[in-house]
Amino acid sequence: xxxxxxxxxxxxxxxxxxxxxxxxxxxxxxxxxxxxxxxxxxxxxxxxxxxxxxxxxxxxxxxxxxxxxxxxxxxxxxxxxxxxxxxxxxxxxxxxxxxxxxxxxxxxxxxxxxxxxxxxxxxxxxxxxxxxxxxxxxxxxxxxxxxxxxxxxxxxxxxxxxxxxxxxxxxxxxxxxxxxxxxxxxxxxxxxxxxxxxxxxxxxxxxxxxxxxxxxxxxxxxxxxxxxxxxxxxxxxxxxxxxxxxxxxxxxxxxxxxxxxxxxx
Numbered sequence: 001x002x003x004x005x006x007x008x009x010x011x012x013x014x015x016x017x018x019x020x021x022x023x024x025x026x027x028x029x030x031x032x033x034x035x036x037x038x039x040x041x042x043x044x045x046x047x048x049x050x051x052x053x054x055x056x057x058x059x060x061x062x063x064x065x066x067x068x069x070x071x072x073x074x075x076x077x078x079x080x081x082x083x084x085x086x087x088x089x090x091x092x093x094x095x096x097x098x099x100x101x102x103x104x105x106x107x108x109x110x111x112x113x114x115x116x117x118x119x120x121x122x123x124x125x126x127x128x129x130x131x132x133x134x135x136x137x138x139x140x141x142x143x144x145x146x147x148x149x150x151x152x153x154x155x156x157x158x159x160x161x162x163x164x165x166x167x168x169x170x171x172x173x174x175x176x177x178x179x180x181x182x183x184x185x186x187x188x189x190x191x192x193x194x195x196x197x198x199x200x201x202x203x204x205x206x207x208x209x210x211x212x213x214x215x216x217x218x219x220x221x222x223x224x225x226x227x228x229x230x231x232x233x234x235x236x237x238x239x240x241x242x243x244x245x246x247x248x249x250x251x252x253x254x255x256x257x258x259x260x261x262x263x264x265x
Contacts, residue, residue, distance in 0.1 A: 003137025008173065010073040010106040011053045011139060012196065012224070016250045019174070020242065021075065021141075021198060022046045023229040024056040024064070028080040028094075035233035039064030042233050047072040049242025050250075053106065055141070055227070058095060061103045075107040075141055076100040078129060079122075089116040089147050093125050097132040107139035107173075114163045115148020123170070130171030142172035143200075143227075154178045157185045164193040176200055176227045183217040190222035201228030208241075208262055212255045215248050225249045237262060 012019045024036050024043075036042055043054050043064045053073030054060065061074060078100070079091040091111045100108045110129050112122045126142060133140040144167050146159035153159075157180050167175035172195060179199040180186045190197055199218045205211050211231050218226075226245060235241040244261040247253035253261075 001134075001137055004133075004139055004173070007106045007137065008139045011075065011141075012174070013052060013250055017196070017224065018219075018249045019052045019196070019198060019225040020050070020246050020249050021053045021055055021073075021176075021225070021227040022051045022232050022242065023077075023201075023227055024054055024060060024233065025077045025080070026229065027059055028057050028082065029088075030083050033230075033234075035230070035238070040066055042238070043072065044069045045238045046232065046242055049232075049239045050246040051232075051242050052225075055109055058099075058103065061105070073106045074104060075109050075139075076103065076105040077109045077111070079109075079111045079125065087117060089113040090118045091122055091125075093129070097129060097136055097138050101136060101138060105138070107141055108133065109141040109143060109176075111143040111145070112163075112166075113145050113147040114159070114166065115146055115150050117148075119148070123166075126167075126172075127170050133173075134171065139173045140171065141174040141176060141198075141227075142167035142170070143176045145178060145200075155180050157188055161189045161192045164189055164197055168193050168195045174198060174224070178202070179214050179218055183221040186218050186223065187221040196224030197222075198225050198227040199223055201226065201231045204230040204234050209255065209259060212244065212248065212258045215245060216255050216258075219249065219252075240264070 047070040055075040078095040144163035244258040
């Protein structure tokens with residue numbers, strides 16, 4: 001698995017074992033929202049901030065590839081749906097591992113909604129992608145969300161614990177889940193999952209302290225980093241925000257230090 005190990009080092013910091021990923025796959029789901037109209041410019045900003053990788057659909061290498069600036073890892077997203085669908089939770093495969101390799105990806109990702117009506121098909125797709133990733137030495141990030149009638153909340157500790165474990169059991173190398181709201185509860189998620197766990201950033205928040213506190217608490221609980229999209233690329237200072245988060249993830253900076261970085265010129 002040498003190829004997978006080499007590619008993982010382009011996504012996960014080799015010294016800290018942690019990662020800051022900026023997902024930019026929103027163009028398929030909700031359209032060209034603020035911050036990602038010009039993907040090339042925003043990829044450059046995320047790289048300048050020190051993010052380990054950006055994540056998105058084929059549009060990312062097609063229209064967001066740069067021939068300048070700092071290097072940054074590329075994770076190609078293989079599944080999708082739109083907000084206009086009768087069932088937006090029904091994710092389908094729209095790309096392949098082989099095509100991701102041909103287009104220079106360092107890893108691939110798949111989105112699974114546990115509890116959704118078509119959960120069985122999404123789990124099947126995740127399993128088949130995991131097999132292909134093993135075959136080609138390609139890292140796999142599984143986005144695991146609890147979105148179904150049986151869940152009262154996407155942040156349910158038991159639901160998130162189960163979702164994270166599914167990713168590891170099926171063969172993912174990294175898993176992205178919702179933050180459960182406290183360091184104590186998230187430590188339970190980490191304890192039940194043998195692969196690195198990233199927390200999702202969720203919808204755009206105007207409360208930087210709250211976002212950064214969640215990052216700090218998840219790291220203290222044993223989390224391996226973050227996968228923050230809108231709170232990064234829609235921030236009034238995207239480069240500063242990513243730089244502050246990277247300081248927390250890779251240099252153990254506290255919330256106070258990170259906030260000071262946001263306020264500095």
